[in-house]
Amino acid sequence: MISELWGGNILNPKPFSSSVDTKDDDVKDSSVWSPAEVAESEFAYDADVGKAVGFESEDDGAESSMCDSTVTELEDNDSGRDGVDSVRYGQHEHVASRDPVELYRALCSVERGAKLGHSSSALMEVFDYFAKSGWASNQALAIYIGLSFFPTAVHKFHKFFFKKCSTDVANYLISLGPCDKAVKYLFPVFIEYCLKEFPDEIKRFRSIIESADLTKPHTWFPFARAMKRKIIYHCGPTNSGKTYNALQRFMEAEKGIYCSPLRLLAMEVFDKVNARGVYCSLLTGQEKKSVPFSNHVACTVEMVSVDELYDVAVIDEIQMMADPTRGYAWTRALLGLKADEIHVCGDPSVLKMVRKICSDTGDELIEQHYERFKQLVVEAKTLLGDLKKVRSGDCVVAFSRREIFEVKMAIEKHTNHRCCVIYGALPPETRRQQANLFNDQDNEFDVLVASDAVGMGLNLNIRRVVFNGLSKYNGNKIVPVPASQVKQIAGRAGRRGSRYPEGLTTTLHLDDLDYLIECLKQPFDEVKRVGLFPFYEQFELFAAQLPNITFRQLLENFGENCRLDGSYFLCQHDHIKRVANMLDKVQGLSLEDRFNFCFAPVNVRDPKAMYHLLRFASTYGQNVPVNIAMGMPKGSARNDAELLDLETRHQVLSMYLWLSNHFKEDTFPYVKKVEAMATDIAHLLGQSLTKANWKPESRGQRKPKSEQKEDEQKEDEKKKDGYSRPHSLVQSFEKKRREKSLQHEQAGKIAA
Numbered sequence: 208m209i210s211e212l213w214g215g216n217i218l219n220p221k222p223f224s225s226s227v228d229t230k231d232d233d234v235k236d237s238s239v240w241s242p243a244e245v246a247e248s249e250f251a252y253d254a255d256v257g258k259a260v261g262f263e264s265e266d267d268g269a270e271s272s273m274c275d276s277t278v279t280e281l282e283d284n285d286s287g288r289d290g291v292d293s294v295r296y297g298q299h300e301h302v303a304s305r306d307p308v309e310l311y312r313a314l315c316s317v318e319r320g321a322k323l324g325h326s327s328s329a330l331m332e333v334f335d336y337f338a339k340s341g342w343a344s345n346q347a348l349a350i351y352i353g354l355s356f357f358p359t360a361v362h363k364f365h366k367f368f369f370k371k372c373s374t375d376v377a378n379y380l381i382s383l384g385p386c387d388k389a390v391k392y393l394f395p396v397f398i399e400y401c402l403k404e405f406p407d408e409i410k411r412f413r414s415i416i417e418s419a420d421l422t423k424p425h426t427w428f429p430f431a432r433a434m435k436r437k438i439i440y441h442c443g444p445t446n447s448g449k450t451y452n453a454l455q456r457f458m459e460a461e462k463g464i465y466c467s468p469l470r471l472l473a474m475e476v477f478d479k480v481n482a483r484g485v486y487c488s489l490l491t492g493q494e495k496k497s498v499p500f501s502n503h504v505a506c507t508v509e510m511v512s513v514d515e516l517y518d519v520a521v522i523d524e525i526q527m528m529a530d531p532t533r534g535y536a537w538t539r540a541l542l543g544l545k546a547d548e549i550h551v552c553g554d555p556s557v558l559k560m561v562r563k564i565c566s567d568t569g570d571e572l573i574e575q576h577y578e579r580f581k582q583l584v585v586e587a588k589t590l591l592g593d594l595k596k597v598r599s600g601d602c603v604v605a606f607s608r609r610e611i612f613e614v615k616m617a618i619e620k621h622t623n624h625r626c627c628v629i630y631g632a633l634p635p636e637t638r639r640q641q642a643n644l645f646n647d648q649d650n651e652f653d654v655l656v657a658s659d660a661v662g663m664g665l666n667l668n669i670r671r672v673v674f675n676g677l678s679k680y681n682g683n684k685i686v687p688v689p690a691s692q693v694k695q696i697a698g699r700a701g702r703r704g705s706r707y708p709e710g711l712t713t714t715l716h717l718d719d720l721d722y723l724i725e726c727l728k729q730p731f732d733e734v735k736r737v738g739l740f741p742f743y744e745q746f747e748l749f750a751a752q753l754p755n756i757t758f759r760q761l762l763e764n765f766g767e768n769c770r771l772d773g774s775y776f777l778c779q780h781d782h783i784k785r786v787a788n789m790l791d792k793v794q795g796l797s798l799e800d801r802f803n804f805c806f807a808p809v810n811v812r813d814p815k816a817m818y819h820l821l822r823f824a825s826t827y828g829q830n831v832p833v834n835i836a837m838g839m840p841k842g843s844a845r846n847d848a849e850l851l852d853l854e855t856r857h858q859v860l861s862m863y864l865w866l867s868n869h870f871k872e873d874t875f876p877y878v879k880k881v882e883a884m885a886t887d888i889a890h891l892l893g894q895s896l897t898k899a900n901w902k903p904e905s906r907g908q909r910k911p912k913s914e915q916k917e918d919e920q921k922e923d924e925k926k927k928d929g930y931s932r933p934h935s936l937v938q939s940f941e942k943k944r945r946e947k948s949l950q951h952e953q954a955g956k957i958a959a
């Protein structure tokens with residue numbers, strides 16, 4: 208990232224102009240040639256062929272230069288090759304030690320430099336190397352030569368240099384060849400050249416940079432800075448009472464706000480707090496439930512107001528500050544909340560960062576450390592690959608929708624257990640319905656199959672967490688699940704106050720057990736940087752510097768040019784760029800409209816959802832009330848395609864509700880209707896899941912019916928012998944096992 212490379216240099220570009228450390232005395236030294244002398248010299252030392260070669264001089268060598276005479280003198284002394292070498296050495300030493308400012312001035316004052324003849328190609332290589340130098344392009348940022356302008360600047364510098372350069376300087380560079388030393392020699396001269404030749408470009412780029420300045424984020428919230436805030440860090444592992452204790456203070460306060468990482472958790476707190484008689488409203492991107500007379504609000508962290516004053520604020524799962532995509536929302540809440548007392552709850556990974564932020568903001572920090580109520584116990588025997596060993600109260604964790612359904616099907620087919628499911632694409636209402644179904648003892652649904660969506664803060668009646676696997680697709684490739692996440696998920700087992708206060712965890716397969724134990728033993732990684740993203744106002748300022756480019760290009764430019772302190776990173780925004788790209792051609796949207804549309808919750812990999820977002824934006828752009836234009840399905844899903852369809856429909860409705868909360872009310876007027884549809888679909892999804900016993904499909908990758916049939920036949924063949932492992936895992940585990948047995952075989956052979 209640019210910020211890292213820049214360090215503090217941008218504020219102090221001076222070192223570059225003096226990077227060749229030359230004393231004043233040296234400049235006055237008579238052995239250093241004057242610009243005129245440099246210009247007039249005709250001889251060069253060809254490093255490649257090891258002899259002095261003559262450059263073609265315009266003046267035909269009529270005026271003897273100091274260089275000439277030096278060479279002549281040495282040659283006259285009959286010093287032979289040694290003499291030539293020492294001349295070269297002497298010349299190079301002089302050239303190498305020249306002050307770059309003085310050298311630049313010398314180049315400028317020359318009418319016409321030496322003709323380079325065939326040496327120009329060697330010099331050209333040096334300049335090519337310079338143009339490609341990442342070091343040079345990054346250091347040039349310090350004087351506001353942007354990365355995109357750098358090649359042009361080098362090209363012009365190269366032309367200037369070739370026109371003006373003297374033989375000795377050319378020789379010196381050629382003797383160095385295309386290398387870092389040559390780059391470092393040229394760089395300060397290049398800087399002098401840029402400062403003189405490109406003042407407008409530098410000014411322009413400087414304005415861009417300054418408007419993309421995300422350094423010192425603690426200064427962005429002057430009101431919060433004017434307050435004497437007390438930050439209480441509830442620091443500890445899962446199930447240690449962090450949120451519970453923070454919520455006690457929240458409920459006691461006159462006015463309080465609870466910031467949740469998930470809609471579902473915000474709803475849980477909303478319910479809990481109201482049930483205790485403390486009036487509390489709910490605010491998420493999609494829903495606003497205003498409870499009359501309430502002074503408390505449970506919200507999702509993205510929705511937190513940094514304008515309102517509160518007595519007590521709670522920021523739950525504070526370690527999410529380091530989340531690559533959403534981290535900025537936690538950082539903003541911590542820096543900007545106007546609350547006398549802020550309770551942050553989380554694991555110890557961001558403790559040092561919070562300490563640093565508090566020292567920057569001047570807030571008082573109180574640390575409260577917690578231990579887990581009951582230690583989590585690892586069951587070493589595992590399920591030995593057999594899902595028939597699943598027991599009541601188990602939560603089997605799988606990391607893809609496909610695996611979740613495969614596991615559910617396998618359990619329901621081979622045991623008497625019934626499974627509830629929780630995964631990210633389900634609406635919070637459905638997740639809650641499934642969680643309640645699982646928590647409730649008076650039904651047959653006693654096993655939960657869930658994705659990592661179950662991992663944060665939720666209180667479920669889980670006896671044992673069984674990891675179906677410990678690797679997942681990260682959007683690019685299959686990677687091991689990070690230890691911190693494994694801990695979070697395993698920590699769902701055995702919650703205080705639940706039916707199973709003593710938690711167990713294990714893996715489906717023996718091969719995964721070591722990794723599980725390793726993850727649980729590992730101390731929390733210390734986070735070095737937390738996320739930031741510009742507010743609309745910051746982005747608007749930046750956009751004003753680049754008036755003629757599209758919104759997506761603006762986002763890209765911002766990413767390239769923004770400056771950050773070493774403790775922060777710019778949150779990933781590829782999904783925002785995808786939406787921006789799609790909306791580029793939509794007419795009638797202001798910059799702010801585009802900014803808001805790009806933050807709408809949409810699965811960018813779902814073409815149907817993207818289509819609806821495009822339609823919403825186009826209608827909005829025409830200044831026409833946006834309708835939902837979507838029918839309701841007749842009943843619950845009968846197969847996975849219908850289930851996927853229900854999921855997408857709910858996401859579209861949810862997106863509409865989100866937009867209605869982020870744009871003027873009259874532009875999205877069908878909120879009531881959409882809310883009712885969303886409730887119905889969440890209900891249908893719940894119904895569908897309880898009876899789901901079909902094979903899962905990938906979104907948008909439905910195979911033709913003939914292929915599906917073939918696959919089904921193959922599966923049936925495999926299953927004739929009884930239980931078969933979930934399809935998506937078979938290959939990887941079989942491969943691992945084969946490798947292991949091969950190793951054993953080889954070891955056996957060697958021993959024999």
Ligand SMILES: Nc1ncnc2c1ncn2[C@@H]1O[C@H](COP(=O)(O)OP(=O)(O)OP(=O)(O)O)[C@@H](O)[C@H]1O
Binds near residue numbers: 443446
């Ligand atoms: N002092 C207490 N008295 C009664 N119940 C408590 C107490 N402290 C915590 N609990 C209960 O223990 C369970 C776990 O507590 P809590 O949710 O605060 O844990 P946590 O440390 O925030 O865990 P996580 O990191 O998973 O969010 C909750 O059901 C909570 O209500």
Ligand SMILES: [Mg+2]
Binds near residue numbers: 451523664
């Ligand atoms: Mg908690």
